[in-house]
Amino acid sequence: MSVPASSTSVGVNGSSAQSAAASTPQHVKPVGGKSSRADNWVRAQALNLGRHTAALRDFTHAEFGDMPEAPTDGHILAVNSLMAKLRKPLVAMSHHMNKLAGAVVREGGSATIEHFLRHKHQAHERVQHIEKVWNFYHELFGQRQTRFGPWLLSTDRIALDCYMAAYLGVGEAKSIPAPPPFTYMQTGFGPATYRRGIRLHQLGREMNPFPLIQLPFHRMVNPWTLGAVLHEVSHNLQSDLGLSKPIPLAVGRRLLAAGIPPEITSVWVRWNRETFADLSGLLLGGPCIVASLMDVVGRAPRITYYFNSRGVHPTPYLRVLLSCELLRRMGFEADAAQYAKTWMRLYSQPERAGFPETLLRTAPKAMALVVDTMCYQPYKALGGKRLCDLFRFAPKEQILIQEAAVRLAQGTDPGVVPERFLIGAARFALDQQLAPAEAIKESFYRELSRR
Numbered sequence: 001m002s003v004p005a006s007s008t009s010v011g012v013n014g015s016s017a018q019s020a021a022a023s024t025p026q027h028v029k030p031v032g033g034k035s036s037r038a039d040n041w042v043r044a045q046a047l048n049l050g051r052h053t054a055a056l057r058d059f060t061h062a063e064f065g066d067m068p069e070a071p072t073d074g075h076i077l078a079v080n081s082l083m084a085k086l087r088k089p090l091v092a093m094s095h096h097m098n099k100l101a102g103a104v105v106r107e108g109g110s111a112t113i114e115h116f117l118r119h120k121h122q123a124h125e126r127v128q129h130i131e132k133v134w135n136f137y138h139e140l141f142g143q144r145q146t147r148f149g150p151w152l153l154s155t156d157r158i159a160l161d162c163y164m165a166a167y168l169g170v171g172e173a174k175s176i177p178a179p180p181p182f183t184y185m186q187t188g189f190g191p192a193t194y195r196r197g198i199r200l201h202q203l204g205r206e207m208n209p210f211p212l213i214q215l216p217f218h219r220m221v222n223p224w225t226l227g228a229v230l231h232e233v234s235h236n237l238q239s240d241l242g243l244s245k246p247i248p249l250a251v252g253r254r255l256l257a258a259g260i261p262p263e264i265t266s267v268w269v270r271w272n273r274e275t276f277a278d279l280s281g282l283l284l285g286g287p288c289i290v291a292s293l294m295d296v297v298g299r300a301p302r303i304t305y306y307f308n309s310r311g312v313h314p315t316p317y318l319r320v321l322l323s324c325e326l327l328r329r330m331g332f333e334a335d336a337a338q339y340a341k342t343w344m345r346l347y348s349q350p351e352r353a354g355f356p357e358t359l360l361r362t363a364p365k366a367m368a369l370v371v372d373t374m375c376y377q378p379y380k381a382l383g384g385k386r387l388c389d390l391f392r393f394a395p396k397e398q399i400l401i402q403e404a405a406v407r408l409a410q411g412t413d414p415g416v417v418p419e420r421f422l423i424g425a426a427r428f429a430l431d432q433q434l435a436p437a438e439a440i441k442e443s444f445y446r447e448l449s450r451r
Contacts, residue, residue, distance in 0.1 A: 069149035138404035153447035154448035171383020227292025234280035305353030
């Protein structure tokens with residue numbers, strides 16, 4: 001992807017900032033009016049690097065429009081801060097390149113030329129590295145200018161609602177993370193998330209400044225499958241709330257104390273992040289999230305029964321039953337029983353799937369303990385509260401969702417329900433055939449994007 005050149009760098013709020021162009025020296029001029037083809041090429045290399053450096057400019061809010069779906073000032077500022085850090089050594093390399101080019105034109109000499117060529121190579125690699133980061137965010141921000149902008153704004157608002165619920169629900173004040181999660185659309189089978197402060201391959205191993213949530217197009221088209229948003233947000237919440245270490249430690253201790261064999265306990269501990277995201281997503285969104293999970297993991301038996309002793313994802317077969325256990329604890333016994341019955345009818349022969357015999361035999365006990373440990377035990381990181389206290393979801397919340405579903409199907413205002421509940425409303429409207437699927441989708445995005 002080509003990167004547009006710019007002679008100035010403008011801050012998020014439109015004020016002039018020190019730009020790469022302003023600090024990049026002018027290209028080397030001919031000495032004594034003479035200009036050979038070799039000298040011209042050398043001078044062009046210094047000029048090219050200076051222009052490359054200037055082109056890797058800051059982003060501005062204005063270039064992505066002033067609609068609500070545009071990236072926020074916070075997201076743009078975070079990316080510009082990353083770009084400024086990456087650009088600083090490139091500016092220095094550009095200055096040095098200019099000096100080396102001047103030395104080659106004035107003096108020549110094999111040692112000087114070799115030094116110049118090595119520096120050109122290193123500078124080019126640096127440009128490519130920074131350009132990869134610039135292009136990544138340019139593409140993400142640019143999606144907000146397409147017809148999918150309102151859809152992405154909608155999923156942004158669902159993610160933000162989850163964060164608000166978490167930080168209002170904790171038992172003690174916690175520093176508020178910023179910026180909030182940013183959603184984007186990507187082709188592919190499944191959703192994914194990239195947590196704040198981790199190194200990303202897409203960024204050339206640079207630190208990611210805010211949570212990114214990748215959503216496949218086919219999920220966006222079918223918003224009743226967007227339980228994935230709650231799952232991916234929960235990955236980020238586990239990190240931002242300080243639960244990344246306490247959760248696996250608590251699960252391991254609890255299972256061992258209950259007599260679960262160490263080799264099986266280690267499997268459940270390894271599954272802790274994906275299990276937490278499933279359970280947290282269910283507490284955030286209610287029973288519909290089980291159906292959404294079944295949409296994802298209900299595949300050919302060889303896939304749904306797949307087990308990898310070193311994998312971080314629970315075997316899909318057990319993921320649904322684990323969520324059914326939590327649904328039962330939440331007070332939805334009938335729903336839990338119906339989902340479990342349906343699932344085991346679809347996948348009725350787990351003993352033929354190659355699971356370790358001990359894993360299947362101890363699974364009911366282990367699942368009950370994992371659900372209780374993750375969701376119904378207090379954690380210091382939560383100010384002494386339990387996860388179920390942060391995300392209170394009981395039958396009365398489901399009544400709100402069902403009422404909102406009727407209104408959503410009618411194309412009217414669904415009322416003052418949390419954004420995350422609209423996923424369940426869309427699912428209920430679809431399952432009860434309250435309106436055609438396309439009408440439900442249109443109402444869903446219209447409501448969320450107007451808020």
